[in-house]
Amino acid sequence: xxxxxxxxKVLELRRVSKDFATQRAxxxxxxxxxxxxxxxxxxxxxxxxxTILRMVAGFETPTAGEVWLNGQRIDALPPYQRxxxxxxxSYALFPHLTVRGNVEFGLRHKKRTDDINxxxxxxxxxxxxxxxxxxxxxxxxxxxxxxxxxxAIVLExxxxxxxxxxxxxxxxxxxxxxxxxxxxxxxxxVTFLFVTHDQEEALSMSDQIAxxxxxxxxxxxxxxxxxxxxxxxFVADFLGAMNWIGGIGVRPEAVSICQSPTKTGRKAVVTxxxxxxxxxxxxxxxxxxxxxxxxxxxxxxxxQTGQTVCVTWNREDEVRCEAS
Amino acid sequence: xxxxxxxxxxxxxxxxxxxxxxxAYGGVELPWTIENFMRLWDPVYGIIFLRSFWxxxxxxxxxxVLGFPLAMFIAGSGPRKNLYLSLVIxxxxxxxxxxxxxxxxxxxxxxxxxxxxxxxxxxxEPLPLLYNDGAxxxxxxxxxxxxxxxxxxxxxxxxxxxxxxxxxxxxARPWRALVSVTLPxxxxxIRAGAILVFVPCLGTYLTSDLLGGSKTVLIGNLVQNxxxxxxxxxxxxALSLALMAIAMVLLFTARNRGEEIL
Numbered sequence: 001x002x003x004x005x006x007x008x009k010v011l012e013l014r015r016v017s018k019d020f021a022t023q024r025a026x027x028x029x030x031x032x033x034x035x036x037x038x039x040x041x042x043x044x045x046x047x048x049x050x051t052i053l054r055m056v057a058g059f060e061t062p063t064a065g066e067v068w069l070n071g072q073r074i075d076a077l078p079p080y081q082r083x084x085x086x087x088x089x090s091y092a093l094f095p096h097l098t099v100r101g102n103v104e105f106g107l108r109h110k111k112r113t114d115d116i117n118x119x120x121x122x123x124x125x126x127x128x129x130x131x132x133x134x135x136x137x138x139x140x141x142x143x144x145x146x147x148x149x150x151x152a153i154v155l156e157x158x159x160x161x162x163x164x165x166x167x168x169x170x171x172x173x174x175x176x177x178x179x180x181x182x183x184x185x186x187x188x189x190v191t192f193l194f195v196t197h198d199q200e201e202a203l204s205m206s207d208q209i210a211x212x213x214x215x216x217x218x219x220x221x222x223x224x225x226x227x228x229x230x231x232x233x234f235v236a237d238f239l240g241a242m243n244w245i246g247g248i249g250v251r252p253e254a255v256s257i258c259q260s261p262t263k264t265g266r267k268a269v270v271t272x273x274x275x276x277x278x279x280x281x282x283x284x285x286x287x288x289x290x291x292x293x294x295x296x297x298x299x300x301x302x303x304q305t306g307q308t309v310c311v312t313w314n315r316e317d318e319v320r321c322e323a324s
Numbered sequence: 325x326x327x328x329x330x331x332x333x334x335x336x337x338x339x340x341x342x343x344x345x346x347x348a349y350g351g352v353e354l355p356w357t358i359e360n361f362m363r364l365w366d367p368v369y370g371i372i373f374l375r376s377f378w379x380x381x382x383x384x385x386x387x388x389v390l391g392f393p394l395a396m397f398i399a400g401s402g403p404r405k406n407l408y409l410s411l412v413i414x415x416x417x418x419x420x421x422x423x424x425x426x427x428x429x430x431x432x433x434x435x436x437x438x439x440x441x442x443x444x445x446x447x448x449e450p451l452p453l454l455y456n457d458g459a460x461x462x463x464x465x466x467x468x469x470x471x472x473x474x475x476x477x478x479x480x481x482x483x484x485x486x487x488x489x490x491x492x493x494x495x496a497r498p499w500r501a502l503v504s505v506t507l508p509x510x511x512x513x514i515r516a517g518a519i520l521v522f523v524p525c526l527g528t529y530l531t532s533d534l535l536g537g538s539k540t541v542l543i544g545n546l547v548q549n550x551x552x553x554x555x556x557x558x559x560x561x562a563l564s565l566a567l568m569a570i571a572m573v574l575l576f577t578a579r580n581r582g583e584e585i586l
Binding site: 079084085086088090092093095105110151155 | 487491496509
């Protein structure tokens, strides 16, 4: 997405907290979601990302803080009065209604029956025009997911909330759907608030990512910023493998190995070689300091356990985080 | 095998009896006849059948109206639902007869309800609470409400909560979500509950006998009369077969609509 100088925010969370009986699920989170963005909330399970989504949808009320949608405060409104829609993790399609009935449901209940002719158009957008009279039980997982999308998109929400919508799909399909979902978001132009625990998903699809941990926001930024300049060890580790050497982080793909010693290189002993098809994962121990270090090298490289090698990396690939 | 015999033997006896001639002092005699079934077409019995249907239908409808909110409440009450479910089943721990007598003590002219209302000077004369159709329906609703609540609870319990969230998310207010999502998805439970209440209500004789007095003759009482006062066992057998046939038709119509809950 082309970055505007002052992005127009469609959704804003102001110091939102949510306490459940035994724990604080969300702790003092402030967020601004730019209009038209694909915005991901990324974090491990239990980090509060789904609770944030549910507070925006209206299924949970914040214990403290405010939720603003299009300049209107919405945190006290019931779900049916908010112009946001949700794609549920389980899709929550109505089993007694057809595909068309599911997609029409919102239009009927929001008294927008004039728009019913748009149902077919939206079904076409998600390639389901031939399945309008099927019941959800007659559809594949991918098709159900697209019905859930169509049902929400047809209402033209200010923000579309997606709660791990790919987690129920099999891994092969998931990668394909990522691209489709991203394309759909661009075409329709609706703001997506996408919850996921899969860093690859978040990196590949998002304009912006907010990384969460233990109910709090760790970092907000573009995928590149988050991956290359993580502000905390948590973010660095959650976004991908990271070597920590004397408080400095280096991603395995930035580490190069050579057989003979170099001036800048450090000696290391190979402790394990794992062939992974497109690359080889080499586990090593630094001779000096004894810290573990891993590298990704081309699959053809021949290293053996016990071999002494030399590792180097560029200074600009080093990551320095605040102590945490 | 034993099950089949114990189930079918009494039924076979009823079928045989219904085709025999009435004995002078009860019992049955030869010759074979279909006379007993021809007599069922007498309008007098038709009226009794219709009255029984009407009362059973009203009782079933009331059970549904009362049972649905109750089942929803139990299904939504979290860890306490087992307690509430056992409260629903609790009345079964005592005899239905005793519980029906208890209602008589409550409802009769000198009963607890009328005495209390009179003592409070709300009414001067006792209200005619007992020995009418209302009392019979009350007794039936009281007796068979659990048979409605339990299957309703079973379907509501299985209802995925995210479906109601989805309904709200798509703009449906709670009442409309109830009508357009909860009710249609509970149809199997409603159907099962309705059959479980309607069929025994249709054949009831105890409730109508005790709470309805002599004014309220239902099919059940008619059958009972044939075997006692009237000493017309073959006709009693024919009547009960007719009742059974109707109940089975209802059951199969409901089943054939693709339900697995019964």
